[in-house]
Each structure stands twice: as C-alpha cells, then as structure tokens.
Amino acid sequence: MRNFDAIVIGSGQGGVPLAKKLAKAGWQTAIIEKRWIGGTCINDGCTPTKSMIACGAAAHVIANSQEWGISVSYYSVDLGKIVARKNKVVESFRDGAAKGLEKTEGLTVIYGEATFSGPKTVKVASKDGGEEEMTATHIFLNTGTLPKIPSIPGLDTVPYLTNTSIMELTKLPSHLMIMGSGYIGLEFGQLFRRLGCQVTIIDKGKQLLKHEDEDVAAAVRKIMENSGVTLHTGADIQKAEQSGDTISLQFTANGQNMTITGSHLLVASGRTPQSKSLLPENTGLELDEKGYVKVNEKLETNVRGIYALGDVKGGPAFTHISYNDHLVLYKNLINKEDTSIRNRPLPYCMFTDPQLGRVGMTEKEAKEAGYKVKVACLDMSRVARAIETGHTQGFMKAVVNADDDKLLGVAILGPEGGEVMSVLQMAMLGGMTATQLREMIFAHPLYSESINNLFMMLDK
Template sequence: MIEDRVETFDAIIIGSGQAGNPLALALAKEKWKVAIVEKGTLGGTCVNTGCTPTKAYVASARAAWAISNAPNLGIEVPKSTKVNLKSIKKRKDKLVNQSRLGIRKSLVDSPQISMVRGTATFLDKTRIKVGSRVLKSYKIFLNVGARARIPEGFEDVDHLTNSSILQLEKVPESLIIIGGSYIGLEFAQIFNRLGSKVTVLEMGDYLISKEDQHTSEQVREVLENENIKVICGAHCLKGKNKKSAGVIVSFQKGGKDKKISGTHLLIATGRMPNSDLLKPEKAGLKLTQRGYLEVSPTLETNIEGIYALGDCNGKGAFTHTSYNDYEIMENQLFGDKTRTLDDRITNYALYIDPPLGRAGMTLAQAKETGKNLLFTRMPMSDISRAKEKGETQGKMEVIVDADSEQILGAAVFGTGGDEIIGTFLTAMYGKLSYKTLLNSVQTHPTVTELIPTLLQQLKPIKK
C-alpha cells in the first residue's frame, strides 16, 4: 500500500527559489516539520541564471565599455585590451557558488527542514511523488519558477537560452538574438561590449512591448549607438543550422523575405512557468491560459492549502516580487494577515547601460484609468551630474493623479536609474503628495536633485 510509505510533514515546499528558501526557514522557526524539494540547483533563477550571474556579466561589460570610452574623458588607454570570457565566467561561477553554499548551509543547519532532491509531481491535493518517495502535507507551497519559452520550429536549431549562454567560455563572433525585451537586450549589450557582432530580432513594432513607445525608442537609440543592429517587425521567423557551423534565421520584414546568419543564436522570447511539470491536474489545480497557477490576493490557489509563489503565479517575474510573496505568506500564516498582493506597486529595472528603473504605471496605462493626470519629462542631457559623468542618454518622467496629488508612475532611464527610482517608489508606498518631493532638498551634485525641478514642470494631460 502506498500509504504505508508516505512521509508526512507540516509543510511541503516545492522549489528553493527566492520565496521557497526564506519560507522554509520561517516555518522551521515556528517548529514546523518542513520538506523542501528541489530538482536542480539551490537558489532558483536569481542565484543561478538570473540576477547574480547576469549582473556580474553586466559589470564586466561595463568595465570593457569604460575602457573604450576613456578617451572621451581625457584618459589614454592601450589599444590592445583583451576580453577573457573564461575569466569572466569563473568570477561569475564563484559568486553563484557562494550564494548556493550559503543557502544550503542555512537549510541543512535547521533540524526542522528535510531537503529532498528530485522532480516533484502531484498524486492528489495532499500528496506528491519525488522519485520513489511519497510526501504528504495539508500545506503545500509551490515556488517552481519558470523556464525559457522556445518558439515552434526552433527546437531542433542550435540555440542558447538565458541559462546556457552563461556557460560559454569564448565570446561569440556574431550573435543573433530573437526577442527584444529585458533578457534579450541585456545580453545584446553585454556581448556587444565584450566583442560580439550582435543583431536583435523583435516581432513587435518596437522593443520592450510593456513600455511606452517613447521609452522603447530611447532604448533602441542607446543600443544602436553602440552598433547593435535592431530589427523590429520581424515576422515568420524560421531557423536552420548551417552545414559548417552557426545558424541562419530567415524572416519577413515589410513583406520582404530576409535572412541573417550568425555563429550563435540566443532565444529570448519570454519564459513559461514550470507549473505543468507538477502534473497539476492530479491535484485539481487551475491554470491560466499562459500556464500560470491562479492565486488569490493571499497566494492561495483554487485548492485549499496549496499556495503558489514566485514566477509560477504570474504576479511578477522578479526576485523582489518573489521575496514579497514570501513576506505576504509569512504574514498570512504568523502575522496580522494584513499583507496581500493588492498592496504591491509594480517596479522593475532593465539592466542595460544606462539602466531603466520603472515604478508604477506607464503613461499609456495611466491614460486608461480615466483620471485627471499631470505629466512631465526631462532629458538626462539637462542634468549636470549626467553631463559631468559623460552619460547623458535617457530621461526622467513622472505621472501624477491631479486630484489626489499622488504619484501614479515614474521612470528613470539614465545613469543611476535603477537606484534613483526608489525615491519615487518610497513616495508612492507612503501615499505622499508629489509636493513632498517637489519641496524637498536633495543632495548636490546628483541626478536625484533634479526630481524637484522635474516636478515643478508638471502639466495637465488632455483626455
């Protein structure tokens, strides 16, 4: 009988990502007997193939760019600089391994936590199977993450994903990237700065479809200024392997057939949740059309006692949203039960250089609300600190509800944008009037000091 060998726990966590690990430790602190199941490496996307490794590469690419840009700042450098991708990868691997070891130690050191290695699948709404083991709990937390989505027709074409490109030890001679959003554009600039000839193919009419077209056009300008070729409106994409080495990608642009070839192909056309790998139908779990697990504002699925956190619930595909899912869950289990998904303000960054920081709504989204709006935009080229650093690309912009005086959204695309956006975000969480920032005194000389000046220029938008 299968019940004879069932292992029972107070909670089962599937996936050791940025929600699963801290949740396991929080449950253990409350003396829950916890099983945490992981089929791959500890740490989830952020540690292994996301934030930690890619931002390490961004730093190396930035150093290469700084050297090439040094003459513009009056610094003469040798022409024989060399990029060593093997060394860059070694540094990245060291950072990743340090994080993994830290996570493993924290989990292993807790007597309340049992680590279970393998792929988990549901048997029913309280039992899961991992290899030959059967685990049972009335509280199951899913933190299973997501994986690269490969377009139909490219399965048999030699390609890289956001994971496998991090394993290269030689800079590609020519890199074709399919997908003009966050992942694709970050790798485009990284490898261009490291020495690759890069082409980005995007099916949409402009890059980063979630952003306003003005932002997209500025991002494209930044990339093209660095000699990255960007082709938007590329339809009917097909790929094939070259007989010798490399790939050929054919597409239609403006009704004409075109093709390009490269030594390497990166597919960055989005990600799909790993929910399907769980056999969710066995537990009766409902999925959205895109495969995400449906959740309530308290992260509970349609099945009582089963919760979905992180990328697999479709409520944010970022480390900070995943960790916030943990915070909501911890509050619902052991706190005053006041925290929910409804409290969260959208915010993210695009880590090209200069970076884009976004908080709240885009201008297009704000217009859809029907509210009376105030809006202003300032080019980075008007900001002294940006001029002094020799980094004048980009803008700052802000959208305000004219009636409540609260900030609805802001974007900082330019030097320090990923950090500066936090000023707007803090005001938004505090539900402050924009006048609080307008009347503030910010440190000179910084980019942030121009926020009051920016807000002085707010003007109504006609409906």
C-alpha cells in the same frame, strides 16, 4: 510515508525564506529542490547576468576611455575569465543559501524531483533512482519558469542558446543573433556587443518593451542602436537553419523578406511555467491556459492548503515579487493577518546601461484609467551628476495626478535609474506630492537631486 506540516517545492527567492520562517515558527517543514538551491535568480538570472553585465560595463569604459582623458593603447576580453568570475559569485550566493537552510532547526532539505502522486501527496525521485512519498497540511509551489521555445520551422535542428547556456560560453560569438527584445534579449544584446561581438536582435513586436510608453521605448531603442546593436522589429521569423558553423534566420519585416546569418542564436522569446511536470492533475490543481498555477489574491490555489508563489503563478515575473509573495503567506498563515497581493506596488529595473527603473502607471495606463495627468520629463543631459560622470543618455519621466499632485508612476532611464526610481517609489508610498519633491533638499550632486528639477518641469 513521511508527514510534514509544510512542504515547499522549489528553493527560489520565495521558497527559501518561507521554508526557514515556517520551520522557525514551529512547523515541521520540508523543502524540495531538483537542481540547485536559490532558483532562477541566483543560478540563471539576476546574480549571474548582473555579474557579467558589470564586466561589460568595464569593457565599455576602457574602450571609450578617451572621453575621460585616459588613453588605453590595448585591451582584450577573456570570456573564460568573465564566466569564471560569474561562477564564483553564483557559487558563493548558492552555498550561502544552502547553508542557511541546512542549519535551520525543524527544516528538512530534500534533493530530487517532486510530483503529485495523489491528493496533497508528493513523490520525490532522487538522482540515485530512489523514491519517497510524503504529505503535508500545507504545500507551497515555488517551481518557477523555463525558457519558452517558439514553434519555428527548423529551430529544433539549430544549436540555439538560452539565457542559461549563453552564460557558459567561453569563446565570444562573432555574430550573436537574439530572438526576442525583452529584458533578457536587450541585456544580453548590449553585454555581448560591449564585449566585442556583432549583435542583431529580431522581435515580432513593432515596439521594444511593449508595456512601456512609446517615448521610453523609443529612447531605449536609440541607446541600443548607439551601442552598435542592430534591431529588427515587427519581424515574423519563418525559418531557422544551419549550414556548417553558420545559423541563418529567414524573416519578414516592414514588408521585406530578409535573411541574416550568424555564429550563435539566443532564444529569448519568453518563459513558460514549470507546472505540468508536477502532475497537478493528481491533486486536482487548476492551471490557466498558459500552464500557470491559478491562485487567489492570498496565493491559495483551488485546492485548500496548496499555495503558489513566484513565477509559476503567473503575473509579474520578478525576484522581488516572489520574495513579497512569501511575506504575504507568512503573515496570513503564521501571524493570522489578512494580507493580499492586490494593489501592491510593482517596481522593476532593466539592467541595460543606462538602467530603466519603473514603478506605477505609465502615462498611457494612467490616461486609460481616467486620470487627468501632468507629465514631467527631464533629459539626462540636463542632470548635473550625469554630465559630470559622462553618462547622459536617457531621461526621467514622472506621471502626476493633476487633481491631487501625487505621483501615479515614474520611469527613470538613466545611470542608477533603479536607485532613483526607488526613492520615488518611497515617495509614492508615503503620499508625497510633486510639489513636496520639487522643494525637498537632496544632497548635491546626487542623481536623486535631479528630482527637484524633474518636478520643476511641471511649472513650464
């Protein structure tokens, strides 16, 4: 049995930098990966989806080129080439991450599936059938999540797609049905609509993006419908079945029984943690009712010396949160600091077009927390840069504490919404007031310059 100072299980966006830093700090470290280096973000999530979304944006501009005074008589979409481009980008990122691990002194990269075989003891089964046991003083779980497949009669008999398999299609669906209207469903829905597919999204929630304010969710819905996507919300799916090359879904919505048919079905109804396959009971590890690994505010589990970071621990499932998790662990274990995940900012961005960039509280959350709030809203049709570029869908929204004039949260639904949100996130962390932002000098004519006008709305 090999002994290490640290074992990292999973090579996601938290596991990779943590393993490298622990090794460089002098810890004999092993990182175990059962599939590909890079985790969900590089292989199935951010990198491939945003690469394909860029192709969808190009198709949209070409299809609507006359708005900019350009006439294109003919264009075609080659999904095979789009997927090939995506694969090239993914392989570049993956190979770069793998080489970075392999050249790190003191770090052993092990490919295989890890399970707990005893207290703080890990067994790794390699693809060639071999097995090896190892142990460590510190063990870090960065195993992520998988698509959650709902229990719907007939769904197990239907050739449904997941967020991973849909990106391997080389022929466009004639009608893509999507089960779920979260980030995955909305991003893929708009992408395939722009590539020329009929798209229908079905969701059980009455409101898109249930964690957002109603006005933000309503604006996103309008954008999706303007894109040509059909939406059914408040829908209860009763049955899925296949007949020949056609898939049908039976559901009720707004008191009506409905049936829709399509060529392909994407299940985008949530994620489930990759925790039970670790056999956590063999080391006494506690999971919550959904299977997420329980951790405290310093990311330690109930078993001393075992930690969890990234999506497998539950909470906000974003790459940047996983990355920040590794910083918390490194600072505490190596630098002997007292850092926690409590009260850290949560920025995120949905990559529809336009983007939705969000950080801090929604208006609803701020009021429920007892704040006296002021709300500033500015339609993108009043933003100079948006008018000039011809991208005027969406609006900007800021929630301000009326008692001290500081920002509580912002939602930027517009072109480069994530970038503008990041500017305001830094302002929030710096304790800047709405008045200071209203009077700040920004370069003209940037999208960020509209921050001036956004906070001028508080004076009206």
